[in-house]
Amino acid sequence: xxxxxxxxxxxxxxxxxxxxxxxxxxxxxxxxxxxxxxxxxxxxxxxxxxxxxxxxxxxxxxxxxxxxxxxxxxxxxxxxxxxxxxxxxxxxxxxxxxxxxxxxxxxxxxxxxxxxxxxxxxxxxxxxxxxxxxxxxxxxxxxxxxxxxxxxxxxxxxxxxxxxxxxxxxxxxxxxxxxxxxxxxxxxxxxxxxxxxxxxxxxxxxxxxxxxxxxxxxxxxx
Numbered sequence: 001x002x003x004x005x006x007x008x009x010x011x012x013x014x015x016x017x018x019x020x021x022x023x024x025x026x027x028x029x030x031x032x033x034x035x036x037x038x039x040x041x042x043x044x045x046x047x048x049x050x051x052x053x054x055x056x057x058x059x060x061x062x063x064x065x066x067x068x069x070x071x072x073x074x075x076x077x078x079x080x081x082x083x084x085x086x087x088x089x090x091x092x093x094x095x096x097x098x099x100x101x102x103x104x105x106x107x108x109x110x111x112x113x114x115x116x117x118x119x120x121x122x123x124x125x126x127x128x129x130x131x132x133x134x135x136x137x138x139x140x141x142x143x144x145x146x147x148x149x150x151x152x153x154x155x156x157x158x159x160x161x162x163x164x165x166x167x168x169x170x171x172x173x174x175x176x177x178x179x180x181x182x183x184x185x186x187x188x189x190x191x192x193x194x195x196x197x198x199x200x201x202x203x204x205x206x207x208x209x210x211x212x213x214x215x216x217x218x219x220x221x222x
Contacts, residue, residue: 023063023064026056026060026064027064029054029055029056030050030051030054030056030060030061030064030065030071031071031074031075032054033050033053033054033055034050034053034054034071034074034075035075035116036053037049037050037053037116038072038075038076038114038115038116038117038119039113039114039115039116039117040115041115041116042115042116042118042119043068043072043116043119043120044119046068047061047062047065047067047068047071050071072116072120073134075116076116076117076120076134077134079110079114079117080117080120080121080134080137080138081137083107083110083121083138084137084138084141086102086103086106086107087103087107087138087141087142087144087145088141088144089102090102090103090106090141090145091141091144091145091148096145096148096149096151096152096154096155097149097152097154097155097198099145099148099149100145100146100149100154100155100194100197101194103142103145104164104167104168104190104193104194105187105190107168108168108171108172108175108186108187108190111168111171111172111175112171112172112175112183112186118168118172120134121134121135121138121165122165122168122169122172135165139161142161142164143161146159146160146161146164153199154198154199155197155198155199156197156198156199157199159197167193170189170193171186171189171190171193172186174186174188174189177220177221178212178220180219180220181212181216181219181220182209182212182216182220184208184209185209185212185220187208187209188207188208188209188210188211191205191206191207191208192207
């Protein structure tokens with residue numbers, strides 16, 4: 001009785017072998033460590049830094065990730081997707097101006113809490129190829145938020161989608177300076193910016209944060 005032949009696997013389409021349990025644990029451990037390091041220090045760290053924080057050898061990191069860009073993608077892909085959902089929800093908001101406020105406030109909080117996410121989405125370093133695709137994921141929804149607010153006569157007609165990341169760059173400069181003194185200081189300047197973005201307004205919007213006094217200003221600048 002002849003044995004049944006095993007079907008040949010087509011060339012180049014062999015199924016990927018699942019990681020062993022210990023290898024997968026190491027991978028998740030590395031991602032968790034990278035998430036913490038990137039959030040605190042930004043993405044301009046080495047894989048050696050990530051390995052030390054994860055408590056593994058750098059060789060283990062390289063076995064799981066070919067380079068830092070691949071690790072950045074693994075860490076931030078889901079976070080960028082959450083930001084895209086925020087932008088899409090803002091674009092569907094019943095009141096277009098509220099949608100714009102929601103977009104800038106929620107994304108600003110993400111950036112204030114996560115330096116690495118700021119680096120990925122607000123830094124145009126040419127070697128960050130995956131960061132470019134992540135930014136492109138957000139662009140259509142952000143553009144839709146602006147267009148709705150402009151069509152409703154609420155937002156200045158000369159605002160473009162490329163203005164939004166630069167607004168965040170300004171806000172995050174305030175967040176960095178005020179972090180040790182008043183972590184939410186950037187929200188004061190967001191309110192000022194939003195007033196400047198309005199097509200017209202009856203009166204200034206009350207500011208959510210007080211200005212720094214001279215002593216606090218000196219501490220923040222140091």
